[in-house]
Amino acid sequence: MAWFKAIVFPGFLFLLVVFLMIFYLERKVLADAHLRIGPFYVGKWGLLQTTADVFKLLQKEFVIQKRANKLLFSLIPFVAFLMVAMLIAFIPFSENWYIVSTSFDLLIILALVTGMPPVFFYAGWASKSKYSFIGGLRAVNQMISGEIPLWLSALAAAVFYGTLNHVKIVESSSFLSFLILLPAFLIFVTAVLVVTDRPPFDIPEAEQEIVYGFMTEFGGFNYAILAVAKLVELFALFSVATVLFLGGFKGPILPGIIWFFLKVFVLYLFTFVVRASTPRIRMDQLLRFCWKVLTPLALLNLAFVILIKMFIS
C-alpha cells in the first residue's frame, strides 16, 4: 500500500498527470488572455499537447557543452528533481492520501526549499556559460531574499496552530484561522512567486537579458527534468499554502481531494493572470521590495500572530 501511494496515487504517476494538466491549463488560460485559442489539435481540446511536448523533449539529443563540467552538468537536474520530489511526500491531499506524515512536515519542506538556490547556482556554474553563470548568481540572490519572508510567514501559521504536522494543521483550521492568517497568506504567496521565480519575478531566467538564465545550456531530457523540478517546487509550495492558510482538503459536499486541487488551482490561476499582465521587475527593485517591504511586514505579522496566540491559549 505504501508503494502504491508513492508510485501511483497520490505519488509519482498521479502527479505527472497533474503537472501536465496544470501546464495545459496555464497555456489555455494564457491563450485566453491573449485572445488566442491555445493548444487545440492534439487530443480532445488539445489535452494531450503537453504530453506530446514532453515526449518531444525526451527524444532530443543529450547535449553537453564542451567546456561544461560534465559530471555536475548531467547530475544537477536529477539532484534538483530529487530534492523537490521529496517535498511531495509530506503533502496531505486528503485525510488518508498522503505518503508520509511526521511531526516536522513543515520544517522539512522549508529546509528543502532553502536547499534549492545552491542547486540552481551549480546548474549555472557547471554550464560554463556567461548567461548561465549570471542566471545562477541572480537565482541565488533572489531566492535567498525571498526565503526569509517565506519562512517568517510560514512560521506565523506554525505558531498559530502550535504544530508542524500538516494533517493536524488542516484538522484544526477554521474560518477564523483563515482570517487571522490572511496577511501571512498574502506574504507567503508573494514570497513563493519570488522563490520559484515566477513572473513578475522571473529575473534569473529573464530571456530578454540573459537568454534563459541557468537553464540556457540545458536541452532535451536534462532540460525537461530541470523544468519539471521547478514546476514541482511551485506546486509543492502552493500545496503548503493551501494546507497552512486555506484549510487544505476541508470543504463541504465534494471529497477532500477535489477541494484540495480546487484551492491549488485558484492559486495557480492567480499566477497565470499575473503572468499575462505584469512586466518583469529589475533585480535591485526586487531586492528592495524583499528586504524593505516583505521581510518587515512578515516580521510584524509574526508578532501579530504571536499576540493573538497569547490571548487564544
Add this chain to the structure above:
Amino acid sequence: MSNSIALAGYSFTVEKEVEVSGEDLGLLQEKLLQLNWGVQHPASGPMRLKLWVDGDEVVKVDPDIGYVLRLLEKLVEYRTWINAIVNVERACFIDNFGTMTGYSIAAEKIAGVEVPKKADYVRTMLCEAGRIVSHLIGLGSFIGVLGVHTPMQWALIAREKFLDAFEVYSGQRIATASIVPGGVRYEPTGKFIEKMVHAVDYLEREFIPRYGEVFIDNPTLKLRTKGVGVVSKEKAIQLGLAGPALRASGVASDIRKDYPYAAYGELDFRVVTREEGDAYARYLVIWEELVESAKIIRQAIEGLPEGDYRTKFPVKVPEGEAYVNVEWARGCFGFHLVSKGGTGPYRLKMRAPSFANLWAMPEMMKGVKLADVPVIFASLYMCHGDIDR
C-alpha cells in the same frame, strides 16, 4: 564549390581556439565581462550588441550591425523608376508605405509630375495605416522585452484587420508595392474603404480601450520604465535621435506638420510630444500617435476626392536631384535621389531614422543596469531592416 568567397580571392583568418576555464568567465575577478547581446538572442533581432558589463552595470556598448544588409541603395541603381519601389519598400516592410511615398515624391519632383489629389489622399491613408501597423508592433515588442507577451498578441490581432485592408487593396498583405511615382497603383475601391473603416473601428473601439486599461497605467510597467534612459531636449538633438524618441524628449519635430507632403497639409492632427524623455515617455508617444493616426485615416476617407488616382510617369526622367523627407513610422526618412536622365535612378541615398537612433544608443546605455538594456533598446523603436538597408 566548397567556398565561393575563397574562390573569389578572399581569405579568412580563423581565430585560434582558446580554452576558456571557469576563471575566465570574469565577474568574480576585477575584469569586465563581455556579453554578446545578439545575434541569436530572444530580444535582439538580427544584430549584436557587444556589452561590457561590470557586475550588473553596463560600462560600454558597441553595436555590431550588418546582418541583414541588402545594399538596397546599389540595387536601386539597376532598376527603372517604377521598379525601384520594390527595393525601397524593403527598407523595412512593417511600414512600407512611408518609404515608397518618400521615394515617389522625390522622383516626381525631379520629373516635374503633378500627382492627382486622390492619389495624395490614398497615400496619406495608406501611410497612416502603415504607421498604425508599425506602432502596434512597437507597443507589443516594448512590453515583450519585459516578459509579457499579451500586448503583442492583442496588437497582432488589431494589425490583422489592417493587413486585410491592404490585401483587398493590393493583393498583398505586407510588401504591397502599391505607391508608385505618379500616384498610387490601384483604385481605392469601396470594399477597401469598408475594410479600412472596419480596421480603424476595431482599433478605436476594441483595442485602444482594452489595451489602455491594462498596459498604459500599469504600475509595474511604470516602475520599470520611468526614469530609464532619460534624454533631455538638448541631449536628444545632440545625439541625433529621430522620430518618436525625439518627440518624447520635447522636440516637436514631425515632417508631416513641418513640411507637409501628400495630403497632410489639409488634415487636422496634432504632433504628440512628451517632456520627460525616458523610456516610458517614448512608449506613450507611440501610444498616443496611434489615436492621431486613426483620426487622420478617418479624415482622409471623408475627404477622398473624385478623379484619377494615377498620372503617367515618364520612362526617362530629366537630369536633376531632390532631397525629400517623409515622416515614417520610426522617424524622419530622407531620400537623396539623383537622376542622370536615364530610365532609372542614378543614386539613391536613404537616411534611416533607426540608424540614427542606434548610434545614439551607446551613449544612452552608459552606466545603466543590464536589465535596462532591452528596455532602452526597445524604447528607441528601431527596425533592423532599416538600420542595415
Add this chain to the structure above:
Amino acid sequence: MLEEIKEKVKSKFGFESEPYDTNMLLIHGERNKVRSLMEFLKENGFNYPHTVSVVDYTPEGKGFQVNYVLENVFEKKFVIVRVELGSEDLSVPSVCDIFPPLQPHEREAWEMFGIEFIGNPRLEVMLLPEWASGLFPLRKSYDFKKHRKPTKEKK
C-alpha cells in the same frame, strides 16, 4: 532666414549657395573650409545633422560629391553643404567632433565609397563583412557581376 544664412556664408566664406527646394539651401562648399563652415552653421542653429550622402560622378569625368544634410529643428529649415572632390584625392576633414551623430554616417560613407574622413576615429567596416573591407560597393566602378556567387553546378 535662409536668405540671411546665404548672405552670411557668401560674405564670410565666399561660398555660392542656391535655394534647393522650398525649405532648403544648397551651399557649395570647399574641402578645406568645410569644418569652419560647419561650426558656423552649428552656431546659427543648424544643430540637427541628418546624414552624409555621397554621389559618385566618376563616369561623368568628375569626382565624388559629399553632401552634408543639416536641419534646424526649431525653425524647420534645411541646409545641404556640398563638397566636390576630385577623383584622385578622396579625403575630407571629418566633422564628427562638431556633429557627433555624423560619425557613423561618415563611417558608412567610407565603407561604401572609400572616402577618407580625416580625423574620424573609427573608419572600419560596419555593414559589410570583414572580408569585404576595401571593396567600396556603392562606387560606380564596382562590378557586382564579378563578385556574384557562382551558381551551383548541376550534376
